[in-house]
Amino acid sequence: MSSFSQYELMSSKDKNIVLFICFSSAVVFFNFLIYLYIVDIIAAAFFPAHSNPVVTRLQGLGLFAIGYLARPLGGIVFGRYGDIKGRKPILLISMLVTASSLLAMACLPTYAQWGILAPLLFVVLRFIQGMAFGLYVPLSWVFVAEHLPRQYLSLGCSFVTASFFVGVLFSNLFFLWLNSAMTPEQLILYGWRLPFFVAAILSFLPLLAWRFIDETPFFIEMKASRPHNYVLKPFTLLFKYCRHSVFVALMLTLVISSITTVVILLLPDLIELRFVLDQDLFGFSHSLGIIFMIFGCIFYGILSNHQNFGKVLLIGSVLLVGQIFAFYYHLQAGGEYILIMYALLGFFAGVIGMVPAILVQLFPTNVRLTGLAFSYNITYGIVGGLVPFGLGYATIFVSFSPALYIAFIGFIGMIMGLYFYSLPELKKIDTVV
Template sequence: MPSRPQYELMSPKDRNIVLFVCFSSAVMFFDFLIYLYMVDVISAAFFPANADSAITRLQGLGLFTIGYLARPLGGIIFGRYGDIKGRKPVLLISILVTAASMLAMALLPTYAQWGLAAPALFIALRIIQGMAFGVFAPLTWIFVAEHVPRQYLSAGCSYIMVSFLLGVLFSNAFFMWLTASMTTEQLITDGWRLPFIVATILSFLPILAWRYISESPFFIEMKEQKPGKCFAKPFTLLFKHCKHSIFIGMILTLIISSLVTVVVLLLPKLITLRFTIDSDLFGFSHSLGIIFMIFGCLFYGILSNYQNFGKILVIGSALLIAQVFAFFYHLDAGGDYILIMYALLGFCAGIVGMIPAIFVQLFPTNVRLTGMAFSYNVTYGIVGGLVPFALSYATVFVSFSPALYIAFIGFIGIIIGLYFYNLPEFKQINQLV
């Protein structure tokens, strides 16, 4: 089937689509992270009062984990639909379902009002939202990759990773303001509803620009050719022709999910389990680390446009291993230069910015969303469901546990980088099976 020219400038329409997807991604990540920031408050509002604070916290973390466990189901269902009916309708569905679930959560009664029905409804809505988010992340990479010219593929996909991190920064700022503006009692009473209301408004905003968004050119070309077998039974085609791609996709997702989950989300809590650092300085250091991770995503995303992907991944993974050990040895020595060390760690973790572009090219067009959604969400569900609990437990006994885990992921990055280094470059991303 025909493809876009190898070297073509990005049109204003392409730029608008990238901006639309990036804004939507930042909002969706904010939506998904509400539970992490509000874990204690939501537990107090939706579960019976418990004298054991550890159990209360486990209840809240369970709500956060449920969202990860629901993602594979949503990825499988919506991914299949997206390969049959198109990328655009699935993108709309995922945004609308997320916005509707946020609104429903904002209006839910608490445990004091409805008893056990309240947490049951909250968990059901959390599952629905997790399912919608499950297809959203791989879909955004595909949507951008299938719109922009080939030479912008890696950079365009890295912008999506950047938008997720911007969502984290917005979350940090928003919840710092929220906790400074309200007492714990106010938050438990009704203040917890405010983040969900804000999330609902932000989630509906992208719909205002929906008429300017077009379907993927690759999907349109495939549909115009009307090869019946390209649309029938994408799962059958996927597992018949793409077993190897599924395995590689899972390995790539393991790298992405581990670095985002540990470096971006869990590291502040894990460090405070064993190290004592000024809370204000440490909070600023974490935000600075995310800012430099944004720079790292852009750097590696753009660099991999011009250099062999495997070589860059090997070098980047080796630098990450070195820096994560330097970071923890520095903490053990007192943490006097935490700002510099956190910034360097964030930049090194920016290797995640280059991975989506190669992930997209693993799967043929007619099973791409199914394949990516399956690989991505099954792996992310495992990592998101197990790693927070496992690392929290391990760090109590071994302070360097997060460093050891990141180093393990770095070694996997080196191995997969060597694998790609010896492969021929991908020639096109619009092939079919």
């Protein structure tokens, strides 16, 4: 019997699970983005002084890229472990590894103190944290999906996705305060340690509620029902029975990763390459866009609870493509209503909030975390490594390059929407191969 059919309404324990994962997810995103906000400060603290600022910038970006390179490895290795041993123990491992690595980074000596050993240690810790992050994001969706009644599946996953952007918004506010409270010299000398300490403390906080968190009902049911001679090889089973699901998951993750990377992380810098806007107004507009993206994620999650997945994804993708072109044409016209346009762009970009509920249903229970972690992190590693440099270069020559790229991603979203619209029903979430 499906675990979802045991409940008619979401229990208070289910709600606490969602709150626990949402808080942890917001913290995890803040942790991972620290380097992006103080990349120059980190580079100055951990690399020898260089007269060329471009070299210093590239050194810092290299540290950020290491986290993306580590994600596929962490997702594949630990995702497999989560399908064999359980969701709860691997969730604990990912949270402990993240918190411990952040605390260790906060205490690291600088290049001036330990020489070349300092950046080497930082790279190792950054790699370890990237592995844990690569596991956590798909695990958070799986953990919530396997706890909630099916009628709340899309809503629960959309809340988790929205919480990622709460972490981004908190990052914006925190580093705005940090840069105003300290001089560049103070930040290089000791101030860079503060965000790592704050992140470590916030990462340890969810563990206070750990004893109230249970293993997912789906994993318990699967473990109890499988025969004694069951082969514990989720990666082998994944590519033997679920190759089609892997391809679909790769395409859907391309939509999530591209929209998140471009609209949330890259767009402000890309716009500044070709347009001149009031910095304070533009900074506020970006934060407003993130707020509306949070609302958009939840809106699309609620909508897809009551409508066909494919229909919602198709319409949402069309609206996003229309808005990204409207946004750029408005910038070209002077950007007088940038607040409204950024808010609308963020809201329509929230269509990605419904996608994780599709992803978790693509894979059977015994290979779900392996399949999702593999697909998510392989795609995110490629997008995170190539898109920033590719779009940055293209925008120098064609100001509409980000809009064209998002339109391409929106077209993929439309194709996926049509595909799911034609399906009679997604496979049952409690199946096993």
